[in-house]
Amino acid sequence: MPVTLLRPQCRPECRGWLPRPASGLLAGILSCAMALAGMPAQAADPGVAFSAGKPGGPLPAGWENKPVVHGKALTVYTLVADQGNTVLQADANGAASGLIHEGDVDLARTPVVKWRWKVAAPIPNADNRVGDREDAPARLVFFFEGESSNLSFGDRAESLAASAVGEKLPYATLMYIWTDSAPPGTVIANPHTSRVQMIVVSGASGDAGKWQTLRRNVSADFQRVFHEKPGKLVGYGLMTDTDNTGAIARAWYGDLRFKPAP
Template sequence: MHLPSSRRAQKRTAQPAWIAACVALLLLPLPLPAQDENPGIAFSTSEPGASLPAGWKNLPVVRGKPITQYTLVQDDHTTVLQADANRSASALMHEGNIDLARTPVVAWRWKADGPIAGADNRVASKEDAPARLMFMFDGDKSKLSMFDRAKMGLAKQLSGEDLPYATLMYVWSTNAAPGTVIANPRTNRVQMIVVSGQPGDAGRWQSLRRNIVQDYERVFHEPPGRITGYGLLTDTDNTATTTRAWYGDVQFLPGP
């Protein structure tokens, strides 16, 4: 079909926006340092105001967007990580070499100031969360659909980096009951499990515990591969709002 010149121009300008939507929330754009022998996040051993622990990087989720500020503060006589997002999106990430056969369980604490106005993890233009714990996995990409592989190829052309085979997130969300699985609206290679956000959760520390292996098998329908990275994410770039959250120590433990 022959398109008028104005319509051809619209089509050309629309394509980059579609590509950007496909790769958002997936990019881990920088190489990460080696992990120590005892994986975990121990903010409580640091002093308030100190630099972030060695091996942790504040990485933009999408290049060009403002980054979330992560700082060590004192809360109830304990050092925790405070995340301040102002129309921003970046993740505090670490390279992963967690032995899931030995320590498949993750236990952590977090506190969110409250829900993000207008946020909805099921809608691409509203996909923000005050608190997330995320894991990225390696895997056999040849098993993916042609559509998924095409999106990953486009993302690599734009970013210069390979995308994770799969990403599992635990999220603070008011849009669904705890235990609900939400696929990222841009790609089903990112799956979110709601663990917080019920009435009474705002402004309160919560202690949470999940079996990563069982959750991965539940949402991706296969055993997990090697974890390539893990970290924390507080973002408000889609809703153009502000939020604050706090993260305590994270531990990897034996099952069940």
Template sequence: MTATTGQSIMTFHLASKPFPAASAGQALPGARMRAGLLACGLLLVPAAPARAQVSAAPATSAPAAPTAPGAAFSAGTPGGPLPAGWKNLPVAHGKTLTRYSLVTDNSATVLQADAAASASALMHKGNVDLGETPQLTWRWKIERPIDDADNSVASKEDAPARLVFMFEGDKSKLPLGERAAIQLAKTLAGEELPYATLMYVWSNTAPVGSVIDNPHTSRVKMIVVSGGADGVGKWLALSRNVAQDYEHAFHEKPGKVAAYGLLTDTDNTGASAHAWYGDIRFGPAK
């Protein structure tokens, strides 16, 4: 992943994999999101960023700029840059990236995700206030489910579509095992895991409304919001109160949102998946 000097560069690595040491002369870019992504059925932590480089390939995102919470994909141009502040972040060193691009669907511009034994997340820093605008609305569509996926099993923990929210919180209140994992990640990678991660997922094994624990940590909860053959190939309009869902899943009130985004991943099953995401918006509670 490359960017111009001063932009954030984040690469996420599996905690079960070695963490490469920073090369001599590596420089830290400007402000960056100091948080790990807990996804894909494994505990993930960010590695130290590499020096920014100039790439001959076209830019994959617009220059960083203050933006309203959410994502207005419909305001973009098919084949053009992604909305400002959104970055395609690898979830592990050496993992193939999921491809995210703007395309036309029924005369509207939407985000298309193409995964082939790949896993990367399109993420944005946490510029949303759940106290004022906890109601999340979005729409998504998948081409087909991932036949072998099962979010409760580590080796099968993939999903054709997800939204991801990472939260800050008081880590001293966590159980000893969770605090040890956070300390280990910080020791190995120099970064801390988020206090908690909440995901909305498409599942073909668990009923809608289910809350699934990540197979490796209780600090990641997945709420099934879509599933079944009836929704395949159709745009589904969804709305959730993120603050209420967090409280239901973790039995406490949410802290500040550190980052949020979306993820289409097939790295565990080795399958292919195609999904489309419409605009992501936040508003007052309904």
């Protein structure tokens, strides 16, 4: 499918997501113990299995509900039952926050992300090309480090402005979004900053109310939209947001896994 590039004019906005680094001590101990026992360490595909939880139970360890901008209302994320499986339900009412995990994934080994999601309905009047209507009922988000000297003057100024108010913007953010404002395959630059690029993957007629299983090569997509190789993945997660339109939205997310490229 041909890709349409939409690049609206950028304006500064501070969006403060960056997960804290965590220790890999337990994984290292387990690996060493298995090696000493003469057993190969079989690592599961990285990601998250919401299906392993119980409806109404705690969210998986290491996942935090982080606001897009401090002071915004938070999207509510809960584990619920769906056709015999446990899934994550997201409810936003004029809210914007993401369920975010540290970047513990080596995209050189497992660059392909596979996930399921379902959206109850499109957000009325939402349009990801327009700043005051830039909402989405479902997103996957990926935050990357990079070389700041590669940034344009405007992007560096934006980053400095964010630092001055206590925020730190990722070098680049890649998103996969559900929207009916543009056809699947469209690439949209966030209307506030070109360092956030969105790829439409769902939202065509008939997609609402149905579970979809999707697969994307994160590394290849990053290189395609940012025209450079990705740096270190520092965080990833999912988000349902309606802070700009003030609407109500609901979505469900199934397990999310990273896999090697075929």
